[in-house]
Amino acid sequence: MSIEETVRNTDTTAPPDPEAVAEPAPPVHRPRRRGLRTLGLIAVAAVVGLVGGTAVGYRVQADREPTALPPLNQPGLAYPAKPLPKGQEPAPLPAKEDRQAKAQGDLRKLLLPKPAGARKDEFDHGISNGWMPVGAFASTFTRPGRALDHQLELGLRRVAAESWMTGGHRRVEIRLVQYRANDVRGAQEYIEGQQDYMPHEKYAGNEGEELKGSSDGRYYLFPVERKAGYLDFYEARAYFHRGDVAVEIFVGDTEKISEEEIRSLAERQLGRL
Template sequence: MNDEEIIPDQGEAPPDAAPKAPDAAPEALAATRPRRRVLRTAGLIAVATVIGLVGGTAVGYGVQAQREPTALPPLNQPDLAHPKPLPKGQRAKPLPASEDLRAKAQGDLRKLLLPKPAGAKKAEYADADGWMDVSRFASAFDRPSRALDHQLDLGIRRVAVTSWAAGEHREVEIRLVQYRASDVHGAADFVEDQQGYMPDEDFAESEGRELKGSSNGRYYVFPVKRKAGYLDMYEARAYFYRGDVAVEIFVVDTEKVSQNDIRSLAERQLGRL
């Protein structure tokens, strides 16, 4: 053997051996260090937080379960104010039938119509018995079949009518249009429909005037209608309702119909209801 130092052959490094650190400055080495330890620390903190929340909730439930249940407040609290029934002598008395519109309207509706004034004559086309057939009532509209369907939808029940002639050419007609009590809006809807087109050109061309003593009534005086070869035509109307009864009043004449004429008729008919 030679006296030379023999260095054994180390061969290739095993595949799982750590890589040899390169020759570099300390700062560069620090930058290339793995962050595995930092990530592991953050994960441990997150797990600890979750465990703390779960543990705290469990402890809270355990403490609450060992406590005595808290009683609910009584339902009949003595401090609450309740309306007390009035003494027997102070209770409201039911209206007599003469003042109860619902009771009066269930009877002969014609009795609620204004009576014919003294000296007035029966109108030429007056209904003989004071009742107007519902189909004839609807025939006065531009589209009778559609108007009839609409009235049936509103719950129309019956129509009482009176009419008379006064002076040389004046005619007055009053209709009480009653709707079924189950259709509480029937009378209101009908009156509001009629009032809705009164401002149109072919009608009163105005909003009319409020009827005193009624929250929904109005009366209208139409502009005069003139046509060659015919007498001038004057017209006035009133619409209002009480309960399930809608009221229509028509006045036509060849002489002027004043606001006082239609207002007086409407107020007196309102008083009958």
Template sequence: MSIEEGIQNADTTAPPEPETVTEPAPPVQRPRRRGLRTAGLIAVAAVIGLVGGTAVGYGIQADREPTALPPLNQPGLAYPAKPLPKGQEPEPLSAKEDRQAKAQGDLRKLLLPRPAGARSDDFRSGIIKGWMSVYAYASEFDRPGDALDHQLDLGLRRVAAESWTTGEHKRVEIRLVQYRANGFLGAQDYIEGQQDYMPDEEYAGNDGKKLKGSSEGRYYLFPVERKAGYLDSYRARAYFHRGDIAVEIFMFDTKKISEKEIRSLAERQLGRL
């Protein structure tokens, strides 16, 4: 091969191209969400607004003049507006009309009088000259100690009582139980408490009947009690109150007690109050 052919062959042979190294593209960064940032800004703005509004409100209130309260005494409510002329004043209630005056006097005078021919049975009931002591009264209950505590809590003041016997075995006892400062509530609470257990089988076993002339008064007829070797036993009761006086009426007999008997006795005692 000649020199020219060698040169020609050398020119036609191209040198190898260098390798191109492809670098990985940088990761694309996503924009951050602005939701949390916006919610935070709103919360901060709300707190700032609340605190600012409260501060402004207190500032306005502090700068105001205090509002004067109305006077405690209001003479315009008095009736009549002017005293009545002399000689035109209403007459005071008589002792008969003034229930409070009657109740503050001798309580025994409000008791229904003993019927003609009836025999006193006061000693049997612990009654002395028309009065029952607080302890004697509490001893009439199944649990005297609890009864005494309960009566003192109600404000028991005094007890006037009357007891008598007519015929062979008929016996009647009336008690006027008066209460103190909370008198009306004490008398009402006690009577309602007694009436609550009257429907039980061991007592009257019924709701009784309403006493005419009293909003809550009731009288009860008990079922007959029979035991071998003993006379039949009949009972009746009445419970009501007037003002601070609670009234209890008990009737016992070996013969049947009529509804009229206990009702009439209770109505007459109510009338005296």
């Protein structure tokens, strides 16, 4: 075979076999779209009709006389229709019956007094003259900084507190945590948050018992804590709120604490509020 024939046979640009070329496909006939113009006209007409109808409706309503509202059906209102004559106004509640007035005064006076024979608490958490500084209150939490920020968000105002020891190792601490005046949300939210912890195994491990006379109060007995080389430790707590004051009661001892003891403390403190 000559060189020219060899090159010709290896030339990849040579035209393919005419028999192998497919015939061109017949042109695709696209049917004419019908009805688009009609649909467009209908849509425009619908929009024009809607706008026109709305405008006419507003115009008709604007031309109408205003319709008077029906009278309120409140027969026998609790307050008089006219102010009472001078000298017949009801007397204000005495301070001992006005819970709000009591709470706005010296909050320490609402604390349960120390029992006779009680001695100074060795672990008073910074309580001085019946007051617990806000910083000392925050330090009783696992994360003091975070706790302080949260308390300030709730509207913490002041903390009155007292603690004492009786018998061998019985320790009692009571805190009255007051929030913004006339706003019960701070006290309620704080107490509900503390109660949420109680059923956890790390704490009381139970739902506690309802405190009579309080809408949300509960008291708890903790399971005994035992550690090698230490005396057994018993604990009881109570949580409730009255108005803008949240109440916490803690009792700890190396001897068993009865349910009646924590309940009595909580009921007596509730009664003072």
